[in-house]
Amino acid sequence: MGALVQPVIAILLGLVIGAIAIAIVGGDIAQTYTEMWKGAFGSFYFFTNTLSRATPIILIGLGTTLAFRAGFFNLGAEGQMILGGLCAAITALYLPGPGWVKMIAAIISGIVAGGIWSAFAGWMDAKFRMNLLITTLLLNYIASLFAGYLVSYPLKDNTGSAAMAQTEMIEHSAWLPKLFHGMSLHAGFLLAVIGAVVLYLFMKFTVSGYEVRMLGSNPLFAAYGGVQRGKLMLFSMIASGGFAGLAGAVEVLGTQYRYLDGSLSTPGYAWSGIMATLLAGSHPLGTAAAALLLAALQTGGMGVERNTEVPLEIASVIQATLILFVSAKISYSFIKRKKAGAQDGSIA
Amino acid sequence: MDQLLDVSLFNSALRMVTPILLAALGGAICSRAGLFNVGLEGLVLFGAFFGIVGNYLTGNVWLSVLFAVVCVMLFSLIFGYLSIHLKANAIIVGISMNFLALGLTSFCLRAIFHVKGAYYDKDMKGLPQLDIPLIKDIPWVGGIISGHSPLVYVAIVLVFVFQYFLFRTVRGFRLLAVGENPVAAKSLGIKVTRIQYGAVLISGLLCGLAGAQLSLGQVTMFTENMISGRGFIALVATMLGQSNPLGVAASSMLFGFMDAISIRLQGFSMPTNFTNMLPYVVTLVMMFFFKNKSYVQEARKANESSR
Numbered sequence: 037m038g039a040l041v042q043p044v045i046a047i048l049l050g051l052v053i054g055a056i057a058i059a060i061v062g063g064d065i066a067q068t069y070t071e072m073w074k075g076a077f078g079s080f081y082f083f084t085n086t087l088s089r090a091t092p093i094i095l096i097g098l099g100t101t102l103a104f105r106a107g108f109f110n111l112g113a114e115g116q117m118i119l120g121g122l123c124a125a126i127t128a129l130y131l132p133g134p135g136w137v138k139m140i141a142a143i144i145s146g147i148v149a150g151g152i153w154s155a156f157a158g159w160m161d162a163k164f165r166m167n168l169l170i171t172t173l174l175l176n177y178i179a180s181l182f183a184g185y186l187v188s189y190p191l192k193d194n195t196g197s198a199a200m201a202q203t204e205m206i207e208h209s210a211w212l213p214k215l216f217h218g219m220s221l222h223a224g225f226l227l228a229v230i231g232a233v234v235l236y237l238f239m240k241f242t243v244s245g246y247e248v249r250m251l252g253s254n255p256l257f258a259a260y261g262g263v264q265r266g267k268l269m270l271f272s273m274i275a276s277g278g279f280a281g282l283a284g285a286v287e288v289l290g291t292q293y294r295y296l297d298g299s300l301s302t303p304g305y306a307w308s309g310i311m312a313t314l315l316a317g318s319h320p321l322g323t324a325a326a327a328l329l330l331a332a333l334q335t336g337g338m339g340v341e342r343n344t345e346v347p348l349e350i351a352s353v354i355q356a357t358l359i360l361f362v363s364a365k366i367s368y369s370f371i372k373r374k375k376a377g378a379q380d381g382s383i384a
Numbered sequence: 385m386d387q388l389l390d391v392s393l394f395n396s397a398l399r400m401v402t403p404i405l406l407a408a409l410g411g412a413i414c415s416r417a418g419l420f421n422v423g424l425e426g427l428v429l430f431g432a433f434f435g436i437v438g439n440y441l442t443g444n445v446w447l448s449v450l451f452a453v454v455c456v457m458l459f460s461l462i463f464g465y466l467s468i469h470l471k472a473n474a475i476i477v478g479i480s481m482n483f484l485a486l487g488l489t490s491f492c493l494r495a496i497f498h499v500k501g502a503y504y505d506k507d508m509k510g511l512p513q514l515d516i517p518l519i520k521d522i523p524w525v526g527g528i529i530s531g532h533s534p535l536v537y538v539a540i541v542l543v544f545v546f547q548y549f550l551f552r553t554v555r556g557f558r559l560l561a562v563g564e565n566p567v568a569a570k571s572l573g574i575k576v577t578r579i580q581y582g583a584v585l586i587s588g589l590l591c592g593l594a595g596a597q598l599s600l601g602q603v604t605m606f607t608e609n610m611i612s613g614r615g616f617i618a619l620v621a622t623m624l625g626q627s628n629p630l631g632v633a634a635s636s637m638l639f640g641f642m643d644a645i646s647i648r649l650q651g652f653s654m655p656t657n658f659t660n661m662l663p664y665v666v667t668l669v670m671m672f673f674f675k676n677k678s679y680v681q682e683a684r685k686a687n688e689s690s691r
Contacts, residue, residue, distance in 0.1 A: 057491065057495075060495065061495045109475060111479070160672075164672055166668075166671045166672060167623065167671070169422070169475065170616060170619060170620055170623075170671065171668060171671065173613065173616050174613070174616065174617075174620075174664045174667055174668050175668075177612070177613050177660075177661070177664045178661055178664050178665060178668075181657045181658070181660050181661045182657065182661070184657050185655055185657035185658065188655070188657065189655065307483065307486075310479070311483060314476060314479070314480065347491060347494035347495065349487065349490045349491035349493075349494055350491060352483075352486065352487030352488075352490060352491060353487045353488055353491045355483065355487060356480065356483040356484035356486070356487040356488065357484070359479075359480040359483055359484075360462070360466070360477070360480045360481075360483075360484055363466065363472050363473070363476045363477050363479075363480045364466045364470045364472045364477075
């Protein structure tokens with residue numbers, strides 16, 4: 037329970053700062069927060085909406101959780117998610133076969149694409165000592181520009197009248213099924229929940245999971261114990277990128293049904309996922325809960341925008357202060373690492 | 385647009401170098417004091433935003449630059465307080481600073497200007513362009529060097545100021561000592577935390593200037609996330625230059641030049657997606673060629689808990 041104290045305090049502080057921001061804008065604090073609650077959980081429809089928004093955030097959060105736990109700052113979730121979504125869309129469009137084959141192949145190709153993109157950064161760090169934090173960030177821009185090029189020129193949807201940079205619509209049979217009739221929640225949410233549980237069990241009960249945690253908490257001890265840093269780094273980066281790619285794939289197959297330029301990066305899923313990881317101190321189940329919280333803040337912010345004078349950006353202000361308050365506390369678990377002479381690009 | 389390299393290209397390159405150079409100098413000062421400042425991106429974004437806000441409130445360009453600098457210094461104090469005082473992980477604090485900058489600027493954009501995404505006012509006056517008396521008459525050179533906003537010249541002067549400060553003054557040596565080995569510095573009676581706070585404040589000042597140059601230097605406008613990775617490119621420039629002001633200037637020049645080239649190439653009917661990619665790709669390539677062991681050790685030094 038002690039682990040929960042800090043996030044709860046941070047959430048309260050975040051809400052206080054949010055209240056100050058609301059007051060500055062001239063809104064009614066109680067009314068705004070009521071609308072926020074309604075917008076996130078007010079009805080079954082809004083509740084499922086929040087869950088479907090949480091889906092990609094949970095998946096990305098799980099990926100960054102794994103990387104952070106192993107001591108690697110993977111900030112490339114955005115690019116990995118975009119390439120995952122793009123490859124899923126391409127696979128679902130151009131692979132012959134029945135719908136369910138397309139769907140499964142698209143999901144797998146999304147995971148692979150994200151994993152490869154992430155592994156590329158890991159490989160550059162392991163082989164050439166190029167700082168992982170920076171390379172993953174730079175690869176984000178390259179990935180999103182490249183995907184933007186593909187859907188603006190060679191893969192552009194020219195069937196409709198809409199002049200948007202997007203691929204054609206994926207056929208109906210390859211869509212991820214909805215969980216409830218008439219709601220936006222799709223089967224991707226189940227994948228996210230399963231992923232969270234599996235990652236939790238992996239970290240807690242397997243040898244590799246122990247090696248990951250060991251490398252993250254004390255690289256020297258891990259090296260002494262025979263853990264190969266380069267190998268484990270590649271593995272955790274591939275897995276981490278795979279989660280991000282899966283997030284992009286389920287978003288494309290379950291919500292958008294096509295790859296639309298900017299549709300994955302504009303809502304800021306990737307950054308919310310990284311925030312969720314920071315908020316939960318890289319704990320898999322905690323990350324899922326934090327992702328749900330952030331998604332609720334965002335959908336609640338939309339409710340606030342609809343019904344009050346307060347802009348929806350209030351949600352981003354609360355999110356950022358949350359992270360700032362938590363980051364001040366996170367440090368203590370890393371102080372042990374500081375003595376370990378951590379490698380560049382790793383947490384220390 | 386029939387040729388790639390001409391006077392206007394170099395002229396715009398010099399203009400685009402400035403924000404990167406200022407931010408990278410800020411990063412260099414921080415890393416010399418033993419702090420790895422990932423929050424550059426957010427600080428520059430704050431600078432750009434508050435430059436516009438100051439201009440909106442006062443209508444005076446100089447006051448708005450001052451306003452931007454003061455605001456960004458306040459935010460850099462938050463970074464300093466969390467990472468120096470509370471001993472939080474500087475990288476995580478830096479990342480959260482970037483989040484804070486994104487959230488707060490877009491919120492304030494709505495709260496102050498009631499617009500979404502971008503603010504543009506055609507009546508707003510930006511920074512004046514200075515013509516340097518003698519130099520502007522030299523053919524070719526004059527066309528490149530003269531006629532920029534004052535911040536461009538400030539940035540160039542600051543490179544030499546910091547070079548002198550770091551390697552020729554007692555205070556500069558103390559700063560180096562703090563970054564080199566905080567424990568040893570502390571044992572000599574150097575006020576480590578005070579020097580680190582100073583470094584953070586200086587980097588805040590520089591990022592404020594960088595942001596002001598971006599939002600007031602060319603066109604006076606602010607768009608959400610208008611920094612688009614320049615802060616991180618500045619971080620790379622800091623590393624490549626090995627936190628040495630002259631080296632940082634050289635690497636920033638390269639990145640600014642790439643920025644200018646990428647804009648110029650759009651005139652050659654290349655898809656903008658590829659031209660926009662150029663600065664990031666070149667940054668990656670430079671990281672590959674100029675990896676040096678010293679900054680690895682620097683990162684290590686930054687990691688020894690000692691305050």
